[in-house]
Amino acid sequence: MKKKTSSSSSLLPPLSARHVFWFGWKLVIALSISLCLVALLRLQYSSQESDDDDLSRSSSSFSSSSRFTPRRSRISNVPFQGPPKVAFLFLARRNLPLDFLWGTFFENADVANFSIHVHSEPGFVFDESTTRSAFFYNRQLTDSIKVGWGEVSMIQAERLLLGAALADPANQRFVLLSDSCVPLYNFSYVYSYLMASPRSFVDSFLDLDQKEGRYTPKMSPVIPKIKWRKGSQWISLVRSHAEVVVDDEVIFSVFKKFCKRRPPIDVSKGKQNSSVMLSLISVGNTLIEVSCLFANMQKLQKQHNCIPDEHYVQTLFAMHDLDGELEKRMVTYSLWNESVTNMENKGWHPMTFNYANAGPQQIKRIKDIISVYYENEHRTEWCSNNSTRVPCFLFARKFSRGAAMHLLSGGVLGPFDASVLFDTQP
Numbered sequence: 001m002k003k004k005t006s007s008s009s010s011l012l013p014p015l016s017a018r019h020v021f022w023f024g025w026k027l028v029i030a031l032s033i034s035l036c037l038v039a040l041l042r043l044q045y046s047s048q049e050s051d052d053d054d055l056s057r058s059s060s061s062f063s064s065s066s067r068f069t070p071r072r073s074r075i076s077n078v079p080f081q082g083p084p085k086v087a088f089l090f091l092a093r094r095n096l097p098l099d100f101l102w103g104t105f106f107e108n109a110d111v112a113n114f115s116i117h118v119h120s121e122p123g124f125v126f127d128e129s130t131t132r133s134a135f136f137y138n139r140q141l142t143d144s145i146k147v148g149w150g151e152v153s154m155i156q157a158e159r160l161l162l163g164a165a166l167a168d169p170a171n172q173r174f175v176l177l178s179d180s181c182v183p184l185y186n187f188s189y190v191y192s193y194l195m196a197s198p199r200s201f202v203d204s205f206l207d208l209d210q211k212e213g214r215y216t217p218k219m220s221p222v223i224p225k226i227k228w229r230k231g232s233q234w235i236s237l238v239r240s241h242a243e244v245v246v247d248d249e250v251i252f253s254v255f256k257k258f259c260k261r262r263p264p265i266d267v268s269k270g271k272q273n274s275s276v277m278l279s280l281i282s283v284g285n286t287l288i289e290v291s292c293l294f295a296n297m298q299k300l301q302k303q304h305n306c307i308p309d310e311h312y313v314q315t316l317f318a319m320h321d322l323d324g325e326l327e328k329r330m331v332t333y334s335l336w337n338e339s340v341t342n343m344e345n346k347g348w349h350p351m352t353f354n355y356a357n358a359g360p361q362q363i364k365r366i367k368d369i370i371s372v373y374y375e376n377e378h379r380t381e382w383c384s385n386n387s388t389r390v391p392c393f394l395f396a397r398k399f400s401r402g403a404a405m406h407l408l409s410g411g412v413l414g415p416f417d418a419s420v421l422f423d424t425q426p
């Protein structure tokens with residue numbers, strides 16, 4: 001017995017070391033697989049749980065809103081004094097860098113014919129110290145929210161702007177503008193163009209790009225796939241349509257649930273939610289954990305992937321069967337970089353106009369456009385305001401200060417007053 005023990009002990013060390021090694025190796029693999037599974041399940045469970053929460057809420061409001069009979073909390077034809085107004089709604093990051101240009105634009109307007117509302121970052125006040133144009137003084141919303149570009153907070157900001165403008169019954173047209181937008185015509189032209197159209201200008205088309213998964217079947221049955229639309233965020237609405245947007249809770253809550261911002265694929269982000277796996281990677285068991293990490297990241301990607309500002313209003317209007325009340329095009333021009341063939345990059349990166357490419361010829365070329373071709377639907381949209389053929393674009397976006405100065409000095413917005421360019425404030 002003793003001998004055996006000793007002999008086995010003399011024999012065993014290499015054997016048991018191998019055993020221990022293999023056992024340990026298997027244990028690590030088993031452990032990492034199970035941790036991986038647990039992490040995935042937790043992710044699944046937590047997203048499921050919140051989905052269920054929200055879906056039960058949204059489907060109950062769905063049924064109570066009686067299948068998209070438009071809920072109109074305000075009566076569209078509230079009487080008001082004076083002329084109908086165009087509401088200019090600015091979505092700004094902070095200040096309005098092109099305020100000097102808009103100042104000239106509004107100077108040539110009748111103050112009774114328009115109103116201005118600005119959504120800027122919370123707490124940002126428009127006054128002498130932050131804008132060169134008195135038209136913007138105190139025009140910021142007091143209930144603005146922190147906006148993440150490409151997040152659902154963006155459409156919430158739009159809804160806040162529309163809501164604020166609806167408070168004035170004289171506002172009959174509602175134009176959404178970014179802080180880099182410029183007008184291409186004088187005020188009276190823009191005013192009569194918009195007022196002449198009883199329809200909203202919303203480019204809305206079928207979103208056939210399903211591989212990107214902008215639409216997720218989880219949105220069904222509240223939003224069926226056939227109602228999913230895509231289009232530009234920079235729209236112009238008539239009053240009744242602005243009310244549809246502000247009154248909507250059902251579609252918005254679905255977007256809120258399923259259109260979370262896509263987290264960038266980088267390790268530091270992964271660390272937050274996949275710390276277990278990352279620490280395992282450091283042990284050296286790379287293959288399994290890395291694939292597990294990627295499964296997780298892919299899931300996050302899928303889950304958060306839908307660009308709300310390019311789908312919300314369009315899909316909402318399709319749900320309300322308003323397609324027939326729209327001019328399915330936009331009045332705001334942007335130039336896509338032709339050399340970028342990938343649709344996705346195109347979607348995110350319109351070209352910025354600078355001083356050099358905002359000269360009279362370029363501006364004229366934009367103003368001369370009278371039709372738009374929608375590739376997805378093989379549809380050519382001839383631009384009209386209530387069946388009168390008109391140029392397509394009233395505004396253009398992605399203008400730098402230099403480009404805006406060039407435009408202004410061209411005198412297209414009215415008499416050109418050079419002093420606005422030399423007023424260095426702010």
Ligand SMILES: *[C@@H]1O[C@H](CO)[C@@H](O)[C@H](O)[C@H]1NC(C)=O
Pocket residue numbers: 185186187188189414
């Ligand atoms: C505004 O622009 C239009 C078209 O460009 C022009 O016909 C009209 O005379 C301008 N009006 C004023 C008041 O400048």
Ligand SMILES: *[C@@H]1O[C@H](CO)[C@@H](O)[C@H](O)[C@H]1NC(C)=O
Pocket residue numbers: 083084108109110113187188189191192
């Ligand atoms: C202001 O509105 C009135 C009434 O709609 C219109 O006649 C007038 O031309 C407008 N003024 C400008 C500068 O657009």
Ligand SMILES: *[C@@H]1O[C@H](CO)[C@@H](O)[C@H](O)[C@H]1NC(C)=O
Pocket residue numbers: 189190192193196385386388390
């Ligand atoms: C829009 O159409 C109306 C006719 O419905 C026309 O009188 C008006 O001049 C047009 N506006 C512009 C800016 O072309």
Ligand SMILES: *[C@@H]1O[C@H](CO)[C@@H](O)[C@H](O)[C@H]1NC(C)=O
Pocket residue numbers: 195196197198386
């Ligand atoms: C649009 O055109 C129709 C028919 O041409 C006309 O009855 C209507 O008043 C016009 N709408 C506006 C807002 O000018």
Ligand SMILES: *[C@@H]1O[C@H](CO)[C@@H](O)[C@H](O)[C@H]1NC(C)=O
Pocket residue numbers: 263269270272273300
């Ligand atoms: C990680 O999870 C937390 C809560 O579990 C969440 O607040 C955070 O947004 C997640 N981070 C990423 C990058 O998804």
Ligand SMILES: *[C@@H]1O[C@H](CO)[C@@H](O)[C@H](O)[C@H]1NC(C)=O
Pocket residue numbers: 337338339340351
């Ligand atoms: C278009 O994009 C390409 C590649 O991203 C870039 O090299 C080029 O300068 C861009 N052109 C313009 C006009 O922005």
